[in-house]
Amino acid sequence: MRRRGTSEVISPPGTKEKVFGYLEERFGLERSLFDDYGLYMASKGRVYLGPRRVPDLPKIATIGLLIARVHGTVKPSTNLLQALGKRVSRNIVNATREQALAYARGGDFKPDSAAVDGIGDGYVLVRFEGASLGCGLLQKGMVKNMLPKAKRLELRYI
Amino acid sequence: MRIPDRFRERYCSLVDDEEAFLSCLGELLPKSFRVNTIKSSADEVMRRFEGYGMGLKRVPWYGDAFICDNPEAGFSLEHFTGAIYIQELVSMLPPLLVREELGKSRFVLDGCAAPGSKSTQIAAMMGNKGTLIANDVSYSRIRALKFNLEKAGVLNTVITNRDLNAFQNLKFETILLDAPCSSEGTIRKNYDVFDAWSEGGIRQFSNVQKQLILKAFDMLMPEGTLVYSTCTFAPEENEEVLQHLIDNRPEARLEKASFDGLRTSETVGSWNGTEFSGEIRNAARIWPHHNDTGGFFLAKVRK
16 A cells, blocks of 8 residues: 555546546535545555545555445445445445345345336445445346455344 | 462452452353444434344443343344444443543544454544554454454544554554553453463563553653553553553653443552552552453553
8 A cells, every 4th residue: 555645645647536426426425525535545456535644654554444446447345335325325226134134145136126226237335224235236137246255244133 | 260379369359349259250241332423323223223122221331332132233234234343341441531532633543453442433433534543563463453444434544563662753642552461351251361371471461561651652742642451450560550651751640530330449559569659549440340341441641
């Protein structure tokens, strides 16, 4: 992770615009939500949202939260969609209880057609009864699971 | 569980009720968790858990903390989404002691942060704003720290992996030093604590803590606040460390460590022939049998 200086470090130019533009367009996350934070780049296109003030320190392991990976397109992280889920206003798939259980254990699910009405293919926020579960990829009527393996859980109380 | 004779000799004279103390050490801890206010609220979580048929008891001294009568809170939707953080009650005390300061601080250090229980709590108390440096010397524990901060939705943190003694001389408004210790107070969840227990070990921890507390104090801004805490009973790791601070940094002032609704006990006045300064009485001991918790020690130091 780059860590020099006390201000955000992001490259190549335009990445910040690309990430914030995507989050606003796809999820309705307004840019003003990120005013208090800085963006930081790590290897493999990973983009972190972290504090604005980062002292020049050796041995920094991580700054802030991994919010997206940028490889031509932007892939939002489950961390981000869980953290700001309440502020997401579009491209939300409301899961049934069975679908939420499947999602939490790492499985894909086929949402009811009403649940994806008006939602174009792409990344979505999976929600259950108002709780933001994480990121999914809507493709050909299926929600593909984007949950990192370490976060998977066999839920017993939902 | 076999309690070492020397352990009994050391502590039974310090507690009010020897029998209650020793029998409490063999009892399981109640299951507790804290609501992560970055993602949810105590009322929302309570409503959900009532729907699961789980009995929750709000902790009298901390409105965001609950004792749960069901050991399976870790399999709940709220644990999955990071709306709750499963945490032992006494471990919640250090950030709570400086809640007001954290609400105003914009530059905070958690010196021994892994696995992140207190860092996630500090970040929430800072409103997820400003900068929190969460440092830990152990590389292997950084992974758990990172995972827990991510799960809690923490944005304001920089994780560093350094020996605190070698840390740059930055100046912080608030510092938490939850020092590495002999962990005697965690015996109710870690039965193997007594396997490795020795007075030599306590002495080693004490030496490390004495270095760390001076370093942490030196990294405070003027009027800044340091919380020093351990989860052990040993006076060598608690009162003696504070005495070392006072002897070497006379400007250090201890403020009263207390919580409405939590029973705290007086610190030890002397140990192994050493009389401790009256200032140290402002620190607090928490004995397991008084509040049905783990054992703990904490002090609030102002520069």
